[in-house]
């Protein structure tokens with residue numbers, strides 16, 4: 162199954178794609194099914210959160226997201242303030258999507274289950290709805306597998322709206338014009354065969370899946386949302402919510418950039434932009450998964466830096482204007498998204514499955530690939546940049562203090578953005594030939610994640626989460 166890059170970059174709200182965006186989508190699908198089949202006959206809903214959702218769901222805003230999802234809210238358009246009001250009890254009742262049933266929040270029970278069950282993914286949600294006589298009318302289970310993707314267990318359930326393409330080798334056919342690749346080596350071979358760049362190949366596949374220009378239109382919207390997020394982070398001040406009293410720094414950092422020719426200008430620019438996005442994410446505001454919310458700052462920060470600091474190095478003869486910037490951003494995001502889909506299919510982008518290497522490591526690889534693409538790199542150099550981005554994040558654990566996506570997440574995105582630029586610079590200085598392939602790096606990340614103890618996989622039971630006092 163191939164995933165569209167459109168799904169890799171979805172506009173939603175913070176602080177977590179797996180704990181906020183995915184649960185909202187899953188709850189909305191459950192509520193729609195409920196509304197279709199049992200409109201007006203629901204008196205109570207029970208929602209059980211397991212695994213990482215149970216361990217860090219409070220800090221990651223899961224209950225508010227689920228309640229909003231039951232109302233039919235969508236991450237792209239929901240009002241973040243309404244989600245906060247649902248979470249903090251300011252709202253007393255919800256009206257299920259379809260409008261036929263209003264339930265007091267006392268009749269919507271969200272339980273953080275600490276008992277261990279062997280589900281196929283650690284981010285598991287079970288939902289049950291009951292009629293006034295106490296009989297169960299609907300039960301569903303879904304998994305929030307990272308990046309806002311959800312997968313339902315029950316036959317009647319639905320997966321998310323990810324566009325999928327059937328595998329030719331499985332006896333099915335691809336849409337006309339689709340060039341299949343199941344791994345990075347195949348991707349390089351397909352680019353060589355078609356004599357095109359990674360972005361061009363991904364663009365062709367997107368056109369085959371969803372129509373000419375559809376992905377590009379979405380990616381322009383994504384770039385604008387990323388840009389707006391950086392701008393919002395540069396203006397907001399104060400302290401982030403959640404109780405850790407983490408001060409916002411991006412606004413001050415954006416005022417303290419080194420001079421244009423200073424040695425720190427690159428890092429200052431990357432740091433300010435990445436921290437701006439992740440502070441907005443931590444505040445529960447509008448962000449873009451790239452590929453997740455926790456790692457949302459790296460891709461936009463590198464794009465921001467490319468336009469602010471490196472325009473002369475980019476693969477264009479045009480002056481900087483809105484149209485040229487959007488065209489380059491789309492090219493960047495196509496290449497980055499192509500690498501992200503490979504990682505998701507062959508390993509995971511979920512911190513609960515592979516630790517932070519799956520989130521920040523993936524984002525670093527994607528940003529390195531995108532930057533190399535718009536610097537005019539060959540497909541081999543793009544693959545090399547992505548490989549460096551993953552290789553030097555291998556083993557990175559997920560240990561958010563207080564279960565909040567703040568420490569170490571916010572700074573980690575700044576460091577990841579700097580690393581992505583360096584990965585691209587290293588790859589562009591080479592021929593594309595290198596010892597460790599991207600496929601090997603992805604597989605190594607997968608195996609390392611499987612070996613990693615659960616306490617380092619978004620449970621806040623180990624690492625910084627137990628060594629840093631919360632007050």
Ligand code: SF4
Pocket residue numbers: 455456512516517518520521558559560561566567569570573619
């Ligand atoms: S430590 Fe990494 S994986 Fe864990 S919540 Fe933070 S950004 Fe996500």
